[in-house]
Amino acid sequence: MLTQQQISDFNRDGYLVIEQLVDDQTVLDPIRAEYTDKLRTLCRRWAHDKRIPLAAASGDFHQMVSSAVDAGLDYFQPLDISLPPGAIQSHTPFHAGPAVFSLMTYEPLLDKIESLLGPELTSNPIQHVRLKPPRKDLAGSESRPHIVRTEWHQDRGVTLEDADESRMITVWLAVTDATERNGCLQVIPGSHKNDMLAHCPSAGQLRIPDSEFDESQAVALPIPAGGAILFHPHTIHRSLDNTSDEVRWSFDLRYNVTGDSTGRTFFPSFVARSRSAPETELRSAHVWRQMWEDTRDQLSDDAPVRIHRWEHDEMVCA
Template sequence: MTHLSTNQIQKFNQDGYLVVNDIFDSENIIDPIIEEYATVLDDLANYLYSKGSISSNYSELEFGDRVTKIYLESQATYNQFFDFSLPQNGIEADTPFWAGPAVFNALTSKGILDVAESIVGSEVYSNPVQHVRVKTPESISPRDEHGNLIGDIKTTPWHQDSGVINKEADNTNLLTIWFPLMDASVENGCLQVVPGSHKGNILTHCPQESGTQIPEKLFNSNESIPVPIKKGDALLLTKTTVHSSLPNISNRIRWSFDLRYQPIGQATGRNAFPGFIARSKSNPSSELRNPKIWYDMWKNTRDSLAIGEQPKFNRWDGKHPVCA
């Protein structure tokens, strides 16, 4: 992958989103992530089996079928075990997270950073608002006593990325790079976007049980389009592009990363969490290239927040009339 073309940048600025094909070599970037997460799932499965939460560790199953089986049998979700960020509340000294070397290699891969540089400039900072998403098939996912899906496997509601970070970053040139670890289709819950919605302001978001979301009375969801993409491709979004995910009505998981990049020195919108310099043409020696240091940054943050006052991550209180 090289930098974006002038036409690609113009289309991104016009539509608020852009699909980029072959952003990196799946064999060298994505496949090692899948192998790394298999070991994380091994540890989780063995832990749950030892507790009696599941009847087998299901080691004979591949990742997608295995995580689906474990979630369904235990009637719980464990996405935080895989995430390379901390939760927005309830951080404790043993809160799980995964910041492994294969994940770090994806964040700092040439293809990703070439694309980021095309949008935010040559001084590229890795914003700490970053996640892995594992969406199991809704038909075989755990539900509460009311029949509602539980945990992070629910569809992601309509939102703008600027609406789920603090307002200190309202002037930050924030780029989202979303990519699947396996093909993302309409059936297994790819993203959907509202083209051109980025040209407006930050819309009011309302805190709901399903997540912070924009009431549909504030935009025209009928103008939305699904954006299925292949493994190895990526979807770029501006910070004000209205988007959500579709439900996973397939029989396989939807598995994706969402990463964010910005110019060095601008506010991240989540300053309690650690970001890092991913690329600097003016000072290459400042670039972080050691995955162990990255892991330690997150561990130290967890340890500090677990014993101190935890910051407020949400700017919305739900009191706006549109939230009624």
């Protein structure tokens, strides 16, 4: 659980840094192993198709990401813990592995969220892995916020209208140390007291215009691997460019009060904790993966999924 001091810091600032939230050996090592296996399988297939050298499939995780980046191959979507926005096909890849499920249902993590949202918690499907290679290695045209720096936004701005009243928390978890050099998160303290601000589509991302807040108040939040930042859906945040030589790796998970809309109701959510009806908690990684597979089947070849409300014609975006 959080201390009273942590809860009042969160209420004052709109975010809370927890230097050590998950255990390196029991939580992060299985995730590293699961991701390394998965990427090795992908690299072997690419090597077989002569798209990367065979030796590239025997590197470590960081080396394999670099090989994929050098060859212009999409390592990201097969490793993401969500389906993408836009068109979904029956073979669209994603990653819903047991080590990630263990993180999402990790009791000490749920305890912290319970301190902020109460005892009935749903795992929200707006969730991603971010695997950010050194900026210098990426094509200039790459703009996905899971791969390059993220523009100033509020998480409320990246949900649909039906979640505007939802009580929700983002958990940003560092798998590698997050530093100013490799592109840690930056926040505007106290900005959660704003309403949702306008978000303007800008080079493949959404961005709150500079005129709407005071960027000089930004605070960078470096944290060690295993640490986390919890934040409110109205907290204005972004991340910096990765100017280091290594991949910057994080997960962002979200939880909302059960019964409130997730903002992406076409993607699967599940009860992660329920003090009133513990038998409703999902405890099977296999069932979780199946939910995403069923969703993919249902959505494949449908109209592209829409994940936010913003068009270029907002006045403030002109």
